[in-house]
Amino acid sequence: xxxxxxxxxxxxxxxxxxxxxxxxxxxxxxxxxxxxxxxxxxxxxxxxxxxxxxxxxxxxxxxxxxxxxxxxxxxxxxxxxxxxxxxxxxxxxxxxxxxxxxxxxxxxxxxxxxxxxxxxxxxxxxxxxxxxxxxxxxxxxxxxxxxxxxxxxxxxxxxxxxxxxxxxxxxxxxxxxxxxxxxxxxxxxxxxxxxxxxxxxxxxxxxxxxxxxxxxxxxxxxxxxxxxxxxxxxxxxxxxxxxxx
Amino acid sequence: xxxxxxxxxxxxxxxxxxxxxxxxxxxxxxxxxxxxxxxxxxxxxxxxxxxxxxxxxxxxxxxxxxxxxxxxxxxxxxxxxxxxxxxxxxxxxxxxxxxxxxxxxxxxxxxxxxxxxxxxxxxxxxxxxxxxxxxxxxxxxxxxxxxxxxxxxxxxxxxxxxxxxxxxxxxxxxxxxxxxxxxxxxxxxxxxxxx
Ligand SMILES: [Zn+2]
Ligand SMILES: [Zn+2]
Numbered sequence: 001x002x003x004x005x006x007x008x009x010x011x012x013x014x015x016x017x018x019x020x021x022x023x024x025x026x027x028x029x030x031x032x033x034x035x036x037x038x039x040x041x042x043x044x045x046x047x048x049x050x051x052x053x054x055x056x057x058x059x060x061x062x063x064x065x066x067x068x069x070x071x072x073x074x075x076x077x078x079x080x081x082x083x084x085x086x087x088x089x090x091x092x093x094x095x096x097x098x099x100x101x102x103x104x105x106x107x108x109x110x111x112x113x114x115x116x117x118x119x120x121x122x123x124x125x126x127x128x129x130x131x132x133x134x135x136x137x138x139x140x141x142x143x144x145x146x147x148x149x150x151x152x153x154x155x156x157x158x159x160x161x162x163x164x165x166x167x168x169x170x171x172x173x174x175x176x177x178x179x180x181x182x183x184x185x186x187x188x189x190x191x192x193x194x195x196x197x198x199x200x201x202x203x204x205x206x207x208x209x210x211x212x213x214x215x216x217x218x219x220x221x222x223x224x225x226x227x228x229x230x231x232x233x234x235x236x237x238x239x240x241x242x243x244x245x
Numbered sequence: 246x247x248x249x250x251x252x253x254x255x256x257x258x259x260x261x262x263x264x265x266x267x268x269x270x271x272x273x274x275x276x277x278x279x280x281x282x283x284x285x286x287x288x289x290x291x292x293x294x295x296x297x298x299x300x301x302x303x304x305x306x307x308x309x310x311x312x313x314x315x316x317x318x319x320x321x322x323x324x325x326x327x328x329x330x331x332x333x334x335x336x337x338x339x340x341x342x343x344x345x346x347x348x349x350x351x352x353x354x355x356x357x358x359x360x361x362x363x364x365x366x367x368x369x370x371x372x373x374x375x376x377x378x379x380x381x382x383x384x385x386x387x388x389x390x391x392x393x394x395x396x397x398x399x400x401x402x403x404x405x406x407x408x409x410x411x412x413x414x415x416x417x418x419x420x421x422x423x424x425x426x427x428x429x430x431x432x433x434x435x436x437x438x439x440x
Binding site: 012017018019041042043049052053054081082084085086087088091092095096098099102235236238239 | 260261262353354355356357358360386387388389390391392394395396399421424425426
C-alpha cells in the first residue's frame with residue numbers, strides 16, 4: 001500500500017457514518033480520486049473543520065491498488081476559501097467548476113486542469129461583488145477549454161468566412177459556434193458588441209467586460225450540456241445566475 | 246439469508262455501525278431475554294408510526310405541532326433556523342435559547358441538485374409575517390452552511406422590523422452543530438451578530 005503526499009483540491013465531501021467523511025479530491029499527482037477521512041467529524045480531530053469543499057491542501061494518502069476508495073491519513077491546509085460561501089453566486093460558480101472536474105477530468109495527472117480549477121476558485125474568492133458573474137463565466141469557459149472544448153467564434157462554421165468585429169453573427173449552440181448571417185437564419189443573433197464580449201470571456205479569459213447578459217449565461221450552459229457534458233448531468237449549472245433568458 | 250445474518254445486515258446499515266459492531270449488537274440481543282428484544286422492536290415500530298415532521302417548524306416529534314411549537318412559554322417572536330432536527334437538542338442543551346425553531350432539512354448544495362426549492366424555506370418566510378422580530382441563523386459553520394445563511398439573509402434582510410443574526414464564530418469552522426458542546430453553543434449564541 002504506497003503512501004503518497006500530494007497537493008490537492010477538495011471537490012465534494014460527504015458525511016460517512018457518525019464521524020467520518022468521504023472526500024472527492026483532485027490531486028496534483030494522481031488526478032481525481034476518492035478518499036475516506038476517518039474520524040474527521042470528531043471535534044478533536046486534527047482534520048475537523050478543515051475538509052471542506054474548495055479547500056486546498058497537502059494530502060497524505062494510502063493508495064489502495066485497484067480500489068476506488070483510498071484512505072486519507074493526513075492533511076495540511078494550504079488555503080480554505082470558506083468565503084466562497086459568502087454569496088450564492090460565488091458558491092454556484094465554484095460548484096460548477098468543481099462539478100465539471102468531478103465529472104469530466106481525465107483520470108490521470110493533468111496540470112492544466114488542476115491549475116484552471118485552482119485559478120478559478122482563487123479568482124472567485126477575490127472577485128469584487130459586481131464582477132462575480134463575469135469571473136465565474138470566464139473561469140468556467142477556461143476550464144471547458146482545458147477539458148478540450150472550445151466554441152468557434154472567429155469563422156462561420158458553414159462557409160468558413162471570417163466573422164469580424166463589426167458584424168452580427170448567429171451563435172448556434174448545436175453547431176458549437178457562430179455562423180454568418182448569410183448562412184443561417186436560426187440561433188441567437190449576437191450584435192457585434194455582444195460577440196466581442198463572448199470572445200473576451202470564452203477565448204481570451206478576460207474578465208474586464210462591461211456586463212454579462214443573461215443570454216450569455218444561457219449559451220454557456222447550453223454549450224456545456226450539448227458539447228461537454230453530453231449524457232452527464234452537471235447539476236450545479238442550474239444555480240449559475242443570472243436567471244435563464 | 247439466516248435470521249441472524251439479516252439482523253446483522255440491518256444494524257450495519259446504521260450510521261457509525263460497522264459489521265463487527267453489528268454482530269456484537271445482534272449477539273447481545275440473542276443473549277438478552279425475548280422481552281428485551283421485543284421492547285426494542287416495539288420502540289422502533291412506534292417511532293415509525295408516530296413521529297412526523299412538525300407542520301410548523303419541521304422538527305421531528307410525535308406531536309403535531311411539536312412540543313416546542315406548542316410550549317406557550319417559548320418566545321414566538323424569535324426563530325432559530327437549523328439545518329437538521331438533530332441540531333435542536335444541541336442548542337436546547339446550551340440553555341441559551343427560548344424561542345422557536347425552523348428546520349431547513351439540509352443545506353444548499355448545487356452539486357447535489359439541492360437549491361432553495363428543495364429546502365424548507367418557503368414556509369419559513371410564511372412564518373416571518375407573524376410578528377417575528379429576530380431570525381437567528383444557526384446553519385453549520387461549513388462552506389455550504391455559510392452559503393445557505395447568506396442566501397437566507399439576502400431574502401430576509403428587506404423585511405421591516407426583523408433583525409437577522411448569525412451565531413458567532415467559536416463554533417469550529419467546517420464543524421457540525423450536532424457535535425458542538427453546550428458551552429460552545431452558549432457562547433456562540435450570546436456573541437451572535439447582525440448579518
Ligand atoms: Zn457563412
Ligand atoms: Zn414545531
